[in-house]
Amino acid sequence: MALASHGALARGGVNRQAFTAVDADARLQLMAWAAESGLEPSIDAIGNLFLRLAGTDSTLPPVLTGSHLDTQPAGGKFDGTFGVLAGLEALTAIQARQLSLPRSLELVVWANEEGSRFPPTTMGSSVFAGGMKLDQALAARDDQGMALGDVIELFLARHGELPRRDFGTPVHAYLEAHIEQGPVLERAECSLGIVSGIQGLRWFEIEVQGQEAHAGTTPRAARRDAQAAAMRIAMALTRYFEDEDDIARFTIGRWQVQPGSPNTVAGRVVFTIDFRHPDAGALERMGDAIAPLCEQLAAPCDVLVQELSHSAPIHFPSAIRRLLTLAARDAGMATLELMSGATHDAKWLHTMAPTGMLFVPCEGGVSHNQAESAAPEDLRAGTQVLCNALIRLAGESGAARMPSSQ
């Protein structure tokens, strides 16, 4: 609730987009809490923030846990934030018990997971894991034409003087706790989901180029109306992605018209496609159909189709899933295994180290919405199991119990 005050919206949600002043303010609050438990901060050049609880053997790669603090333009209080605070709570409890663990534990706040201001999504973890070059990330522009490279120095400076972390430093294992953002756990009345993997995701940007003209004098036959052509294309795509089983996820979430004046025929429309599928073959086949369909329907306008990101479906290693199941059993909790519909930073860490995720239910499965909510007892259960699993990974065999006052 304290973090949600940074970027609070009228209807209970949060607008804390990546690299903004409120994003930095939320991180400063987190750093203040972490400092009380002696966690040591460092930051990398894309803005990923690390808070380290040192282990007894500094030569061993650390165990990482965390998520993100940036939100959608009209997002909720729990998406990302829960994973960060669960990690903080776990590290705080471990530090308070003075457990002697060989490996260091690091709480990480990945920069720009949402990608709603500067695409693509999961930018910070992608750059850390080597999936994207820093230069490419810094060239991303927001819809006002501002490049990330123009704003990031100010954002980094707001953290104060911190040691600089390199990209790709070795990681022993990564765990991320998150709200499910879907209805499965709530319907099953289960507090804890072990995530089997993440469905595949492809992002496209479609640019339709026509010609501006006067709305009152230009006959339909003489128009190159970018809005009309873009609607024709978008409707055909919408129909193409209407699979019978309702498994494909197809979303047009951004649509910009230039010049955007009611009495001028549009000269240019740019819109985005977010397409996801759990099956690798369908992700390829259906995604590859987008460009030909656009080109077929654009006349008399021109169309440019760019693929902004492309991630195949992934499956987390069975060893980590087993470890999470054992950690839940230690706490006497039932679990459910499920696939993630949303993408997460864990996707990129999966390319570096054994990685796993824990889900807790959220109300009605609603997320990316101001109404996003989750029950305290579910958040507590997820935090407890995360803490148990982190202790196992950092080298201890016994389970810790959260103090009952928390």
Place this chain on the structure above:
Amino acid sequence: MALASHGALARGGVNRQAFTAVDADARLQLMAWAAESGLEPSIDAIGNLFLRLAGTDSTLPPVLTGSHLDTQPAGGKFDGTFGVLAGLEALTAIQARQLSLPRSLELVVWANEEGSRFPPTTMGSSVFAGGMKLDQALAARDDQGMALGDVIELFLARHGELPRRDFGTPVHAYLEAHIEQGPVLERAECSLGIVSGIQGLRWFEIEVQGQEAHAGTTPRAARRDAQAAAMRIAMALTRYFEDEDDIARFTIGRWQVQPGSPNTVAGRVVFTIDFRHPDAGALERMGDAIAPLCEQLAAPCDVLVQELSHSAPIHFPSAIRRLLTLAARDAGMATLELMSGATHDAKWLHTMAPTGMLFVPCEGGVSHNQAESAAPEDLRAGTQVLCNALIRLAGESGAARMPSSQ
């Protein structure tokens, strides 16, 4: 060309939207030129600017001529500006010849003709003529949520201390010169069009309300996707307005999605419709079909249809059309009579006093576009005939000739 430097764009056009600093700068330049001919400025509360050449009998209502200086976000150099500068040229020539005319002549710059930042179009002339209340105009908001009432005082102050003009002061007659913004005169190789009337115009704003949701986790069946519903509605409307004769003008020029994030299902879409027709019956019948079609196709979203403006087709009085034809004959020029596809401030003056319009050709009929262009000889012809007609209306019978150096 000097006025086009205020708001100049890279591709030769102009972005001089109403009530901006560059809009005020262009007016200051015009006032400086007008001052050289002793024209007396005054301004009304919506920002209409009047520059008066006094007649010999101050008890007689003046003859007005003018147009607008505001442009589309990516507009051209001639739309509106030509009519203002033709009027300035005519009054300057009349003043230089020291013609003794009983009626005063006033050059007027109507505020916010385009309505692209603060809808609706022809706002200034509408308020002057009593078609819209000042309060209603000041409540108009731009797409950043700024109300006109919040910016107009600063805009008025930029003109310096000017006498304040009342709305609805008596007008003897009104003439407006304008580029055609269509292809008729150019194709007929005719420099001068006498405008018979203006086609009808209706503006609508369609607001589709759905629910924001996560793009990766929310099945299609569980979505209330405002973008999907708005596209469905807009495509059905587009098809409905595809008349065989290509006479109806139907344009969706603005389309805004909230929150506008690629991986969030849209919660709200607002788009505009600009619909025009020369036939009064078709304007009513086809325009009235919009709301039922929207309501029929909105589910599972909600839709709100608002009509922002509604002007029936108008026909200028035959006496003014005859006067313009005679003024052209005095200058030895052929004319063509044609209907205006675009709307103009003359529409509102028509409700107050005998009103007429002159058109000159523009290149390829292109307007509301940076490439807008017109030939100097056509602009000169239009200015000459406007001047002749103004002299007739202000009480002189003879025709004036423009000095050959201009």
